[in-house]
Amino acid sequence: MDGTLLANLAILVLAGFVGFAVISRVPNTLHTPLMSGTNAIHGIVLLGGIIVLGRAQDPSVLDQIILVVAIAFGMINVVGGFLVTDRMLGMFKSRPPSEPTP
């Protein structure tokens, strides 16, 4: 087992705990935006598409199609997810502070 893998596994475990810690404090009210926000973040798979396509030497037509679709899917996931979350969150408003009652 080489060092990179060990380091990556350590990162994996720690990231799991971070996810656990951050999310435990979210109120029910924000569950939908939270889900769509994390949804946008797993659009990070886009990076995988870019890496595999970027290192491919003379990919066949099928490989080109598969990877372009994968990148497009990832991009939909990212931009769609963040935009939708932003739209939802923009609607959450507090009541304007009422005038102090005498």
Next chain:
Amino acid sequence: MSTLISLLYVLAFGLFIFGLSGLTGPRTAVRGNLIAAAGMAIAVVATLLTPGTQNWLLIGLGLVIGTLLGVPSARRVKMTAMPQMVALFNGVGGGAVALIAWSEFRTTDGFAAEPTYVIVGSLFAGIVGSVSFWGSLVAFGKLQEILPGRPIGLGRAQQFANAVLLIGAVGCAVVAGLGEASELWIIAALLLAAALGLSVVLPIGGADMPVVISLLNALTGLSAAAAGLALNNTAMIVAGMIVGASGSILTNLMAKAMNRSIPAIVAGGFGGGGVAPGASDGVDRTVRSTSAADAAIQLAYANQVIVVPGYGMAVAQAQHAVADMADLLEAKGVQVVFAIHPVAGRMPGHMNVLLAEADVSYDVQKEMDDVNGEFNRTDVTLVIGANDVTNPAARTDPSSPIHGMPILNVDESRSVIVLKRSMNSGFAGIDNPLFYGERTSMLFGDAKKSVISLTEELKAL
């Protein structure tokens, strides 16, 4: 250069974590989301900086296509259609992972010279991604009502079929991973995983969708983390794992709110038969129906009104009408509070989003535990299109299929007005004794029309 890329990745996932922690409060949430988006932009730019990157045109093409498809759909989607949109975005993420795994197999000549962890990570990612893609498409279809919302399945044989599909997919993946295998093996693994995704989600009914969407979200996150391990990409590992962990917690919360275990939900069949409709035990079964005028008078002379919205409000798109009515009541000096059950609607927090769209302040949207003590001090509780989450049988009747599910104690309030389309039982097909209660009156009709006529009657008072 690779040091710079690594540093940018560290910056990117730092921003993800910071942004997500911003999502824990309504005031910081908008900024949190933007920060996470900035992290994503940095991660993408860093990846594009990878030395020796080729096929720029194709990469650009994919990015442009994705943007052109993603932006308009995110802009146009109605708030009531949000659950299916989230399901769809989640699905394409899973689909991307599955495609990447397939293409890794192809571009490395069947993992000929790859270390074991790359092969395992990649194949795991492919299978989970494929399950998530097809499962999310079914969830989308059900929520969009392209597919029937009721459970579709094989009944008892379902779990057996799922197990066979899972074993088959893993088996094919193992063969594909042993090296020098034909490409057909990985295709077979992905297809069996696809069948598994369909077979798991099709038997799950509409009311369990909050749990399913959340579970699929977590799965896509895990598959992204596995793909990150295979590609030795820290940004993917961190981001994917955070989503996997947070999604699992959210799924667990949802399942708890329904007093059901995740395996039981995935096994499906809630309301799919087996449960005899609640025996009535000869209790008084009369239903009092009321008119908008009478109900309006009841509301106008109350000190405190609790509104309990449910999926019916979303279906009727009644959130704006409900908000107008609440404003009018407030103007008349009635205190209005919204009581929101964690699994009301089709997505965690679904009701909160709809009410927020209608400009209802989040200060008056109360969570179940905070509001349950208030019902016995409340003059009128107005139930709008909610059913199972108000069913007192969950508390009192051990034979009820939802016994033990935490509910809103609507039946404790001094009077209850239920807005309902008809006397059909809720999704789960369970009788709701609340409707026959002495203090309950029913206002039949479409939720939106009923609320609008209530508002008009209130204005006339």
